Amino acid sequence: MRYDRDFFFKKRKEIGIISVVVIIISSFSLFFYQQNITEQNVKNSIFAQYKDRQIESTQAISEHISSDLKLLKSILEGIADSSLLQQGLLYGDRIDKMMQEKFSEINNVTKVDTIFIADKDDIVSYEIVSEGTRRFINIDLSFREYIQETKNTLRSTFSDGFKGIDNIERIALAVPIVNSSSGEFMGIVGAKIPTESFFSIYGNIQDINSQFLVVSDKKGTLLAVGADKTLVGKNFFGEFVQNFTNHNPILMNLTQNLLQGIPGYAIYDYGRGERLTTSVPIFIQGKPFYFIQIVTPTTTIYSEINNVLFEEKLTMFSLIGGIIAAITALIIVLIKWNSILNNEVKKRTKELQESNREIALANEELKVHDKMQKEFINVAAHELRTPIMPIIGLSELLYNKFVNKNENNLKQETLKEYLQTLVRNAYRLQKLVEDILDVTKIESRIFRLNTELFDLNEVISNVVTDFENIIKNKNSKVQILYKPNRNKIFVNADKTRLTQVISNILDNSLKFTDEGFIIITTRITTKEKDDKDNKVIVIIKDTGLGIDNEILPRLFTKFVTKSNQGTGLGLFIVKKIIEAHGGEIWAQNNSNGIGSTFYFTLPIVKTSEIVIDSDNFL
């Protein structure tokens, strides 16, 4: 568990990156999967839309053609009903003039290359043609089916396709000239329409590779075909066209339905690429005369669809890209944030641990301090009470003797001894109180030095003089040997405290030395490079008992004493004073086995730095 957590913790950056990659990959896979499904749906739907549009446009073209043909019919009917023709005038200048006007009027709207007038025996009496078209005056048109039909029904008739001598496929419209009063058939006004130029107005009949138009008549004769010019005039069901369409059954079926007046559409491929074909009959006055098909290579549809899809895809991609970028940025921010939080937590935890450790340490220190405090109180109590006993005891004894018992015969010597003991113990008590106060100051960290600049030689000399007096008074056999240093030893120190230090060390040496010497020497070490190394070493060597090996490592700690008297505070205070001056203190037993030596150092002030005009040092 722990291991796993550490693992994830350490690898969180990699995990973050991997998750981003996985999210990207899965997003894209999902996207592509969805895309494929929807693409097909979209394709189908767009294709269906396209097909519907094409059906509509086919319908529209069919109506357009129908309306143009109706217009033509109404113009021809206008001619047939004109007063000139009603009067039986079927040729001549006046007819020509009128026909010229009508011909140009018609050709403004549509494409007609011949308008003719035939008499009641179907003989062409007048004909106006467009430039380059042959004129056929006086020829008999009775062999034309539409002429016969017009004559028989006395109704306007649109013809099927036919080819003239010029091999141009045409359709014709024949309008009967019927006497408006008698109802007698007087002849026919007709128009011939070259199918290819006529139907090219409504669509492409040239290029098989794009959307094109196919128009046929009731029999299936092709009047205009975008697929191939050679097919014009051929019957759809004939061998030639069927070979061209490879007998495609779908197209066959579609066309058969169309010729029966049923509009429709089909998708098929007869070997020249897939096509969408929509078919609509062209109705004129409720009757289908011609049939139109619009054929579109589906590749053009699909390319349009693909364009649309491509745009859609692009939009989707940029959308997904944007989302992924946003998610990635979010993840990066989260990872960053997480790492910041982790660091913060680590930092705080460390701080907490640190502070816990400090508290534990402080607690430990407190315990130690508490124990030491108790020990201190015990020792201090003992040491303070001990000298009080002779002071109280002897002073009460004296009081009893002199005041209560009125004894005046007390020996002079006894009295002297009493008083000496009293004074000695009072001093001992005083020394003890001072030491305890010093220790208290040191331990409550309010120990302060009153520093001044002085020559250490003087201080040592003064202490030595005092001790020589003490030794003389005690009749001790110890001799202090001290020769002041030739150089002045300037220290920036607390004179009283240093006196205390030297006194304590000498006192200690004297306590353990019954006879022999206490030798004091000073040595100055100077290094110009580093002021810190400018120091004096004071060496106090005695020929006493030496320091107990059990005591030696703890010599400068509190309450360590081997003497019958003393709290063991003296050397502790000495060490603290020396350290407060920036010096060091240590002690060792002499190598010859006799006595011990104390060393302490103090930083000294370089002679060159001392202002000589001070009176103290002159």
Next chain:
Amino acid sequence: MTKRILLIDDEPDITFTIKDILEDNGFQVDSFNDPILALNSYKSNFYDLVILDIKMPKMDGFELYTKMRENDPKVKICFFTAIAMFTEEIKKSLRALGKTIDKDYFIQKPIRIEVLIKKITLIMNKNKE
């Protein structure tokens, strides 16, 4: 009959003071500053009371007590000490001794003469252990 007291304390100023006080109050007092020396020169069935300091170098009061009891099971021994009475230190030493000692047998330093004499008299008048 003059009561005989043996006083042992490592502090000469204490033995000097107490010896004079006790003698002034009619006791006969022998005193030692060195517990070993005191033990070596101990005379059984001679003293009415032994007064022992507790904190002494070489041999402390409790050890001295044990040794003296071996020589003289009947002698009255009391402790005369500057350390706080019945501190952990003393309790520990008593436990080591395997013995309970009546608190009347502990005399606290420093003490006024009057009180000291009363205490000593009280101990001497106690029934033999």
